[in-house]
Amino acid sequence: MKKLSKEEVLHVAHLARINLEDEEIERYANDLGKLLEDIDKIKDIKGYDDEMMISPVEYNSDLRPDVEGKMLDYKTAMKNVPHSTGNFVEVPVMLNE
Amino acid sequence: MSNYKTTVGIEVHAELKTKTKIFSDSANHYGKMANTCTNVIDLGYPGTLPTMNEEVIHLGLRAALVLNCEINKHMHFDRKNYFYPDNPKNYQITQNRTPIGVNGYVEIDTENGKKKIRIHDIHIEEDTCKSIHADKKSMLDYNRAGVPLVEIVTEADMNSAEEAVKYLEKLRELLLYADVSDCKIEEGSMRCDCNVSVSKTDKLNTKVEVKNIGSISNVGVAIKYEEERQIALYEKGETFKEQTRRFDDKTMSTILMRVKETGNDYRYFPEPDIPFVDLTDEYIKETKENLPMSAEQRREVYKEAGINDINVEKIIQNRNISDYLNKFIKKINLVIASNLLLGDIAAYLNKTEMNLDQTKLTDEKFEDVVNYLDSGKINSKIFKEILDDVMESNDSIDKILDNHNIKQMGEDEVIDIINTVIENNPQSVQDYKNGNERAIKFLMGQIMKETKGNANPQMVTDKLTELLNK
Numbered sequence: 001m002k003k004l005s006k007e008e009v010l011h012v013a014h015l016a017r018i019n020l021e022d023e024e025i026e027r028y029a030n031d032l033g034k035l036l037e038d039i040d041k042i043k044d045i046k047g048y049d050d051e052m053m054i055s056p057v058e059y060n061s062d063l064r065p066d067v068e069g070k071m072l073d074y075k076t077a078m079k080n081v082p083h084s085t086g087n088f089v090e091v092p093v094m095l096n097e
Numbered sequence: 098m099s100n101y102k103t104t105v106g107i108e109v110h111a112e113l114k115t116k117t118k119i120f121s122d123s124a125n126h127y128g129k130m131a132n133t134c135t136n137v138i139d140l141g142y143p144g145t146l147p148t149m150n151e152e153v154i155h156l157g158l159r160a161a162l163v164l165n166c167e168i169n170k171h172m173h174f175d176r177k178n179y180f181y182p183d184n185p186k187n188y189q190i191t192q193n194r195t196p197i198g199v200n201g202y203v204e205i206d207t208e209n210g211k212k213k214i215r216i217h218d219i220h221i222e223e224d225t226c227k228s229i230h231a232d233k234k235s236m237l238d239y240n241r242a243g244v245p246l247v248e249i250v251t252e253a254d255m256n257s258a259e260e261a262v263k264y265l266e267k268l269r270e271l272l273l274y275a276d277v278s279d280c281k282i283e284e285g286s287m288r289c290d291c292n293v294s295v296s297k298t299d300k301l302n303t304k305v306e307v308k309n310i311g312s313i314s315n316v317g318v319a320i321k322y323e324e325e326r327q328i329a330l331y332e333k334g335e336t337f338k339e340q341t342r343r344f345d346d347k348t349m350s351t352i353l354m355r356v357k358e359t360g361n362d363y364r365y366f367p368e369p370d371i372p373f374v375d376l377t378d379e380y381i382k383e384t385k386e387n388l389p390m391s392a393e394q395r396r397e398v399y400k401e402a403g404i405n406d407i408n409v410e411k412i413i414q415n416r417n418i419s420d421y422l423n424k425f426i427k428k429i430n431l432v433i434a435s436n437l438l439l440g441d442i443a444a445y446l447n448k449t450e451m452n453l454d455q456t457k458l459t460d461e462k463f464e465d466v467v468n469y470l471d472s473g474k475i476n477s478k479i480f481k482e483i484l485d486d487v488m489e490s491n492d493s494i495d496k497i498l499d500n501h502n503i504k505q506m507g508e509d510e511v512i513d514i515i516n517t518v519i520e521n522n523p524q525s526v527q528d529y530k531n532g533n534e535r536a537i538k539f540l541m542g543q544i545m546k547e548t549k550g551n552a553n554p555q556m557v558t559d560k561l562t563e564l565l566n567k
């Protein structure tokens with residue numbers, strides 16, 4: 001059975017910005033390995049290389065006219081925001097910006 | 098230092114001039130109170146779905162066309178996944194596999210003649226929110242989240258800071274005159290990232306990406322700084338990893354931000370919520386035929402009308418003046434019109450801190466003024482005298498001239514004065530006949546003095562020459 005390395009699991013965890021305990025790393029190494037195996041099966045399906053299907057519907061995008069609609073008032077927009085400064089949403093300092 | 102070759106590639110993000118955002122109908126307004134131009138789509142609420150703004154496709158296509166790109170007629174969007182608070186969905190919707198335009202070019206003038214800077218691709222995507230960083234916190238404004246952008250990526254075709262600056266100036270002009278973007282770097286509607294490397298051989302060395310450069314001229318400064326910094330490291334025998342640095346305009350230097358993650362970490366996959374967008378040949382043709390007049394086309398028209406190169410460039414630098422002038426193409430003398438707009442009228446607007454459309458200068462008055470100057474009915478001295486009224490009153494030019502008690506003398510009246518001056522200055526007349534060209538200037542001066550400047554100088558010259566040669 002396919003299994004991810006510890007480094008691969010930690011890398012994926014880092015991309016999602018989550019910390020994992022040792023036992024979780026072991027579990028994800030197995031689970032993600034199983035997932036990749038399943039994906040390999042999909043790749044074997046005839047027609048995999050045909051034109052990519054990007055959407056469950058076959059028609060093209062309906063384009064929307066460039067006309068302004070109703071927006072959220074400020075209070076509603078900020079309702080789920082835990083911290084704010086003035087009108088701004090406040091988050092812990094973003095590094096790497 | 099000279100045995101190192103510099104290689105530069107540039108990515109430009111330009112915000113599109115639409116009324117609404119790319120995937121939602123909330124307003125695309127710069128400068129509004131933070132977080133007042135949003136809706137549930139911009140804020141990434143679960144269950145919301147994006148809808149594609151038709152004007153974004155239209156402007157994206159225009160941009161691709163003015164950059165001479167091949168158009169991707171069957172395109173879709175992709176998700177670029179990354180975990181960061183500037184995009185609440187945790188992915189940015191962009192075009193990874195099917196950018197709207199590919200394989201284009203921008204032509205710049207260099208010391209060695211024209212050079213084509215190849216465009217790798219131009220793709221449409223959404224902007225992230227604006228973040229302001231303080232010591233321990235970052236402040237976010239989602240008004241910018243979902244503002245439509247085009248990202249324009251060049252090949253690594255530039256070999257100096259000067260070429261990079263020229264490319265950016267040309268690109269800005271193309272986008273600005275195609276009405277794609279207002280390209281205001283200071284407001285962030287045009288942003289440039291540069292990839293810079295130096296090498297002694299044709300093999301490219303490690304590149305450094307420089308972000309956060311706030312003006313086109315600072316792009317030049319940043320590239321020169323990077324050239325020197327990287328060369329110094331190589332000369333010391335050091336190497337470095339691919340990295341992202343930001344330009345600091347206080348120290349005019351670049352500062353390390355991060356060692357880059359690889360593209361694979363973005364885990365691009367097709368955006369399933371936006372089906373394919375197909376561009377028909379007819380739509381592409383129509384868009385191409387209806388492109389606004391480009392800066393290059395305007396230059397040709399102005400030069401053909403006789404405007405000098407310096408003034409042509411001054412006009413092109415100021416889109417408002419260019420648009421205004423274009424209303425009068427083939428109607429009036431564009432040389433006089435441009436001189437007025439760049440000279441006395443510009444000075445008036447500067448002084449009063451007004452725009453042309455805030456004044457009372459109607460198209461009709463402007464045409465009259467230019468025609469009167471052209472025919473010699475008034476001269477520039479008189480124009481200066483009536484300028485304030487031309488700009489501030491509702492009166493016609495004729496009425497304004499009346500109000501100032503300025504009247505132009507008729508031909509008969511002028512001929513009488515010329516004859517009197519000729520009679521009173523026989524020596525000068527003789528000098529002229531003997532071939533002394535300066536004599537005619539003296540006679541002209543006498544006539545203008547007698548007419549108190551109320552005669553058309555061209556008419557005086559013509560009549561005086563005619564009478565002297567009788």
